[in-house]
Amino acid sequence: MRYFGLIGYPLSHSFSKAYFNQKFEQEGIPAQYENYPIPSIEEFPELLRQHPLLEGINVTIPYKEAVLPYLHSVSEVVRKTGACNCIRIRSGRLEGFNTDVLGFEKSLLKSLQPRHDRALVLGTGGASKAVQFVLDKLRIPFTVISRSADPAAGILSYAELNSELQHNSRLWINTTPLGMHPNVVSCPPVDYAQLGSDHYLYDLVYNPAETLFLKKGKERGAITENGHDMLLIQAEEGWKIWNAD
Numbered sequence: 001m002r003y004f005g006l007i008g009y010p011l012s013h014s015f016s017k018a019y020f021n022q023k024f025e026q027e028g029i030p031a032q033y034e035n036y037p038i039p040s041i042e043e044f045p046e047l048l049r050q051h052p053l054l055e056g057i058n059v060t061i062p063y064k065e066a067v068l069p070y071l072h073s074v075s076e077v078v079r080k081t082g083a084c085n086c087i088r089i090r091s092g093r094l095e096g097f098n099t100d101v102l103g104f105e106k107s108l109l110k111s112l113q114p115r116h117d118r119a120l121v122l123g124t125g126g127a128s129k130a131v132q133f134v135l136d137k138l139r140i141p142f143t144v145i146s147r148s149a150d151p152a153a154g155i156l157s158y159a160e161l162n163s164e165l166q167h168n169s170r171l172w173i174n175t176t177p178l179g180m181h182p183n184v185v186s187c188p189p190v191d192y193a194q195l196g197s198d199h200y201l202y203d204l205v206y207n208p209a210e211t212l213f214l215k216k217g218k219e220r221g222a223i224t225e226n227g228h229d230m231l232l233i234q235a236e237e238g239w240k241i242w243n244a245d
Helices: 016-027 041-050 076-081 100-109 126-138 163-168 212-219 228-243
Strands: 002-008 031-037 054-059 086-090 093-097 119-122 142-146 155-157 171-174 200-203 223-225
Touching (some): 016 031
Parallel strands (some): 002 031, 142 155, 200 223
Antiparallel strands (some): 054 086
16 A cells, blocks of 8 residues: 655645545555645654655645755755645655646646736745746746735735736736635735736636636636646646656
8 A cells, every 4th residue: 555645734625635545546556645734844754753654745835835844855846946745755755846837837828828928926835936937937027916015025015016017917826825715705805806808817726616816807807717727737747756766
């Protein structure tokens, strides 16, 4: 039997356990995937001691950045983004990878149009780092928005976000957990009246399938996409990493 799992907190929103266990059953793979909700990243070493047979771990909110000090090595993408969402364990060594980057890029490109030439990235966490990496690769200029401004890093607060920037940034990407189950009535505090049919709203949240953020975009005629497709792509990439020679 092979063992894999997911760390984060909370984990009630995650589809990973059901996805992987269904995959294992359908493909006849003798493996098991479990959720490990840890209230603090400091509990991670104890989790590893309690489960010495773990071969791979996915990492979700809020530990994609906080997990880095516990890794023995990281991929080039992790080094550049400062975020890890996939760990491979071999001979007691933890190797960090970022499959969010590939998952987001492949998913985003399915509906991306030439008019989506400037972006707003809502949030500054680990998932945001992957999104920023992809936008840089695609040469799409972007502005990062957070609850608090950080002028040195070029980050604006929501209060500083003016109508012109929102109207002209025709790609809006939510990397925050706002709107995620069970808090489905929340959404980023942006001016949705600035949206139109030229806009594309991408929400990394996939539970619920249509967040309030996406619903408000759809009401204004925008293209909308949730993070489910990204989840499937990055999960398969993680499986390849866990099984690589």
